[in-house]
Amino acid sequence: MDVTEQQLFDYLQCPVYYDITVNKKLPSEQPVQLSDLLMKVTRFFYLQLSLGEVPTLATLKRKWDMVFQPYQEILGEKKAIEGLQLLMKLYDWAKETKLVVIDIDSPYAITSGKNKLEGVMGVIAAGKNGRDELLVTSFSPRMSHEDLDALKLKYTIDSYAYRLKYGKDLSGIRIHHVKHGKDSLTFRKNSDYERLFGTINGVCKSLENNIYYVRDHYGCAICPVNNLCKYWFNNY
Template identity: 25%
Template sequence: MVYMSKQFEITVADLYDFKSCPLRFKFTEIDKVCKKITANDGIRESIQSVLNYYYFHLKGGTQLGFDELKEKLSSIWYGNLDIYDIHVGGKAEQRKKELEAIDMLYTFYRQQRYEPDQVLASNLDFRIPFGNDFYVRGNIPVVRDTARGVEIAVYKTGKSKYDDFWQKTDMGLTLMAMAYHSMFKQEIDSIAVHILRKGTTHFVTRKRMDYKRLYKTVDLVKESMEKGWFYPRETFACDKCPAKNLCMEWR
C-alpha cells in the first residue's frame, strides 16, 4: 500500500518523530486520529513561539521585558491562543511543566537583557526539495550579526546531553544551514545552540560535506513511507505518548 501522494511534505520534527516511532507518525500525521502533542514537545513549541515574538519586536526596535514574555507563554500554555493541543496529565503536571518553561525562558532573558542580539532576520520558513516529489520544511529561528560572523541561533529545551555526537548529527541544524545557503547563496559562518535547561551554548558549523548524511537519511525515510513501513517502537517514552491507547490496539 502506498501512503504518499505524488508530492509529500514533512517537517524537521516529523523526521525525528518518524525515526522515533513510525507508527506514532502514521497516527498523527497520516491518519490524523491523534492530534495532541506531548508535554515536552509542547514546552519546546511554546517557548519557540515566545522567542519568535521576542525577536519580531527586537528587530522592530523594542526589547520586551520578562513579564511580557512570561505572559505570552502562559497564554499559549493554557490554550488561550488555541495554538497547540498539548497532552498533559492533569493540572498539577501542567503547572509543573509551565514552571520548567518559565525557568528556561528566564535563562534566555538573562542572556539577552543587557546584550540583545543584533537581529538580521527572524522566523524564516524554508522548504527544501529532496528529489522531485519530497520536501522538508522548517524554520530558522533567528539570524544575527556576531563577532563570529553571520550566525543562526537555535534554542533547545530537551533534557538529553547535547554532546559532540548530537552537535555533529543534528538534522535540524543541517537543514537550517542548507536553507540559509539556498536563500543567501553562501554558507552560514556559525550556528549557536543554546541549551536553555543548563544555560550553556555550543558553537557548531555546517558545510557542504555535512549535507550528505542528511540526504541519505531522508532517502531512507522516504522509502519507508512509500512502502508503508509504519511499525511501533516500544520504549519508556510510550508512557507519555498521546497515541498510547491507539498503539495498544494496533495489529
C-alpha cells in the first residue's frame, strides 16, 4: 500500500480526521498560523541559498509582505511586524553562520515490506564538522524539549530519506530556534528507523482494514472538522 507523508500524519493525528478529510473528502479549513506563513518565506530563502544565490533582506521583506497580505485582516499589523522581526533574526543568523543549504524538498520513497511512504525531505545543510545535518527551523516561542525531539517522527523520516539518497547517515539534526537564537541537537539510530517501519506498516494495515476511531484529546475542541465528527456531535 502506498501512503503519502501527509496521509500518515493525518491518520496519526486522528483516524476519524483522516476518514473525514481523505476518504469522504469533506472540506477542512485549517486556521492560519503565523509560523506557517513564516515557513513559506523561510523555504523560499533556503531554496535560493541552495541555488547559490543570497537574496537581500529587502527581497525577503517583499516576499513576507506578499505572503502575509491575504491574512492581514485576520492576524493584524502586530503579527506582520513580529513576523518580519523573526525573519530578520533568521537572516542575520544565516549570514553570521555562513549557512550552506545542500538540499531542500527532494522527493523520497521509503519502502517497508509491501508498503511505501512518499513525501519530500526537509532542509539539508552543511554542518560545522563538515558533515551534512538536517536543519529544522522553529519559530515557536518555546524551546523544544529534547525528549520530544528524540521521538519526532518527521525527523526520523527525513534522516532515513537522506540515507537512501546519499548512502550515508547525517551527522545529526539541528533545530534552530529563531526567537531564542539558540540551537538544539538530536540524533537518529537504527532503532528509530525500526520504529518508523513499524509505524508505516501499522498505519497501512489499519487503512486496509478501514479502522477509523477517534483519538480523543485536547485538540478535539479546536479540530477543524469537529462539527462533522460523529464522536463530537454524533451527527453522522
